[in-house]
Amino acid sequence: MNMDWNALKSFLAIAEQGSLSGAAALLGVNHSTIFRRLQAFEQELGGRLFDKLENRYVLTPMGEELLVYAKRASGLFNEIERSLVGKDVRPSGVVKITAPFNLATRFLPQALAEFRKSYPDIEIELLSSNQMVNMNNRLADIAIRSTDKPPMHLVGKKVASIPWGIFSAADQSIAACERVSIDELSEYPLIGGAGAMQDLNVFAWLEKHFSAHISTRCDELTAMSYFAQAQQGLAFLPLDQSREGLAQVGDLPPQFNSELWILLHPDLRKVERIRLVYDHLANYFSALNY
Numbered sequence: 001m002n003m004d005w006n007a008l009k010s011f012l013a014i015a016e017q018g019s020l021s022g023a024a025a026l027l028g029v030n031h032s033t034i035f036r037r038l039q040a041f042e043q044e045l046g047g048r049l050f051d052k053l054e055n056r057y058v059l060t061p062m063g064e065e066l067l068v069y070a071k072r073a074s075g076l077f078n079e080i081e082r083s084l085v086g087k088d089v090r091p092s093g094v095v096k097i098t099a100p101f102n103l104a105t106r107f108l109p110q111a112l113a114e115f116r117k118s119y120p121d122i123e124i125e126l127l128s129s130n131q132m133v134n135m136n137n138r139l140a141d142i143a144i145r146s147t148d149k150p151p152m153h154l155v156g157k158k159v160a161s162i163p164w165g166i167f168s169a170a171d172q173s174i175a176a177c178e179r180v181s182i183d184e185l186s187e188y189p190l191i192g193g194a195g196a197m198q199d200l201n202v203f204a205w206l207e208k209h210f211s212a213h214i215s216t217r218c219d220e221l222t223a224m225s226y227f228a229q230a231q232q233g234l235a236f237l238p239l240d241q242s243r244e245g246l247a248q249v250g251d252l253p254p255q256f257n258s259e260l261w262i263l264l265h266p267d268l269r270k271v272e273r274i275r276l277v278y279d280h281l282a283n284y285f286s287a288l289n290y
Contacts, residue, residue, distance in 0.1 A: 010037040164237065
């Protein structure tokens with residue numbers, strides 16, 4: 001049997017994410033590709049690797065056994081790949097970047113357009129995702145993340161501290177005549193966090209103190225901003241979300257500031273194309289003023 005490495009990677013992604021769509025997003029392929037790989041892999045192995053229970057893919061006993069060996073194989077392949085890539089000193093090739101959707105749409109097009117003028121032979125591959133991508137398997141070379149606890153196995157630097165504010169629609173009456181303090185939030189409908197957003201201090205605080213006044217919840221900041229623009233409620237947003245159609249009507253205390261980090265795997269620090277992109281983005285974000 002000639003085992004397909006892509007099939008094994010797909011198997012690991014499904015096991016990690018618990019769904020085909022989650023695995024597809026993680027690997028940057030479409031849902032049907034993951035489904036085909038799983039079907040072909042199970043047929044090749046002669047047994048089922050997953051049971052589908054309540055819309056989640058759960059490992060079968062055969063899948064549990066394979067997972068042990070698959071993780072070992074994945075670690076070895078990734079170590080080999082990073083070792084070989086780490087010897088590449090050419091300013092050309094692909095650099096994979098992962099960033100949250102709000103940062104990927106707001107800043108990276110402009111930042112990387114400037115970079116491309118200087119290094120046209122470096123190809124950028126962007127994964128817009130709020131999920132923490134596993135950097136060990138080189139799904140991404142550089143991660144841009146808003147976090148106060150960057151993973152210990154990565155290296156990088158904090159490039160910005162981004163304040164947060166209270167936002168409303170620019171054409172809402174509150175935008176023209178009022179400033180809202182956090183003590184007055186109970187007077188307004190609010191937009192809260194859902195999913196992983198509730199892990200952020202600012203949305204955990206909002207949930208704790210004003211949950212009865214939250215009319216809408218979103219799991220992504222750009223979506224929140226558009227709900228606020230549609231007058232669905234006041235939204236807590238980092239100031240990098242400021243744009244036409246939104247008005248900042250209040251401030252939030254510094255305890256809610258976001259720390260912006262640029263991170264990469266230590267094995268990739270000397271790869272020329274990755275170093276060039278990393279340095280450029282670090283300088284770009286460090287120069288932003290809030």
